[in-house]
Amino acid sequence: MSLLKLENVTKRFGGLIAVNDVSLEINQGEFVGIVGPNGSGKTTLFNIISGVYIPEEGRIIFDGLDITNFQPYKRAPLGIGRTFQIPRPFASATVRENVAVGAMFGSLGGKASVDESFEIADQTIERIGLQDHRFKAAGALTPVEKKLMEIARALAMKPKLLLMDEAMAGMHPNDIDQMVAFIKQIAIEEKIAVVAMVEHIMRAVVGMAEKVIVLHQGSKLVDAPTKQALEDPKVVEVYLGHPPEA
Numbered sequence: 686m687s688l689l690k691l692e693n694v695t696k697r698f699g700g701l702i703a704v705n706d707v708s709l710e711i712n713q714g715e716f717v718g719i720v721g722p723n724g725s726g727k728t729t730l731f732n733i734i735s736g737v738y739i740p741e742e743g744r745i746i747f748d749g750l751d752i753t754n755f756q757p758y759k760r761a762p763l764g765i766g767r768t769f770q771i772p773r774p775f776a777s778a779t780v781r782e783n784v785a786v787g788a789m790f791g792s793l794g795g796k797a798s799v800d801e802s803f804e805i806a807d808q809t810i811e812r813i814g815l816q817d818h819r820f821k822a823a824g825a826l827t828p829v830e831k832k833l834m835e836i837a838r839a840l841a842m843k844p845k846l847l848l849m850d851e852a853m854a855g856m857h858p859n860d861i862d863q864m865v866a867f868i869k870q871i872a873i874e875e876k877i878a879v880v881a882m883v884e885h886i887m888r889a890v891v892g893m894a895e896k897v898i899v900l901h902q903g904s905k906l907v908d909a910p911t912k913q914a915l916e917d918p919k920v921v922e923v924y925l926g927h928p929p930e931a
């Protein structure tokens with residue numbers, strides 16, 4: 686049984702179809718890259734999966750449960766964690782507090798005590814390499830550190846599915862390689878399915894992905910094992926005829 690299943694999902698904004706009849710399946714522990722040019726519907730798709738938007742058509746099944754009409758606060762405890770394309774930390778709270786919030790409202794929500802939540806936060810912060818910034822206000826972090834904190838906060842949710850929206854945009858390629866390898870390692874250890882969204886065919890993401898789904902103007906163009914997806918002529922065409930760098 687797949688962990689996440691979308692069946693013919695459509696989301697409109699007025700006359701614009703942002704996500705058009707998309708069906709897809711993500712398996713437990715799978716690493717999937719969702720790729721598509723700016724405006725192709727990636728963030729909207731994420732918002733549908735995490736519950737920010739309810740689609741006009743289609744169904745969403747998570748872990749065997751129909752969650753199509755669930756609000757976000759009901760999805761996070763089921764094990765759906767996410768990062769945001771534009772991080773929105775509690776700026777005056779510390780890094781530690783921000784990450785602990787993830788633990789409190791994630792799959793352990795209501796189960797972990799406050800102390801336990803801070804313990805999870807500390808472990809996650811250490812793993813992601815932000816331990817020296819633990820007591821800093823989140824607002825004082827550099828943009829890259831904010832991205833890392835955002836990833837730590839999502840991991841502290843102990844998700845079954847981690848949605849990463851352009852989480853590594855703006856980072857140095859070496860940092861991205863390192864971060865993707867690190868996330869992959871945690872994902873394998875904790876059996877987390879990772880869905881990473883990127884605008885460009887990013888070597889690191891694509892290199893780690895078992896499967897790549899390409900969106901184009903809201904529709905699914907290709908959904909195939911990574912190598913096959915990248916060699917697909919439709920994909921090459923979407924990227925202006927340039928062969929993918931990977």
Ligand SMILES: Nc1ncnc2c1ncn2[C@@H]1O[C@H](COP(=O)(O)OP(=O)(O)O)[C@@H](O)[C@H]1O
Pocket residue numbers: 698701702703721722723724725726727728729730
């Ligand atoms: N809240 C919104 N209201 C109106 N249009 C939106 C909204 N969010 C996204 N869109 C439109 O939906 C399309 C897909 O956007 P988006 O999902 O952000 O794409 P991507 O993340 O791939 O860049 C774009 O045409 C965008 O302008």
Ligand SMILES: [Mg+2]
Pocket residue numbers: 727728729770851
């Ligand atoms: Mg986006």
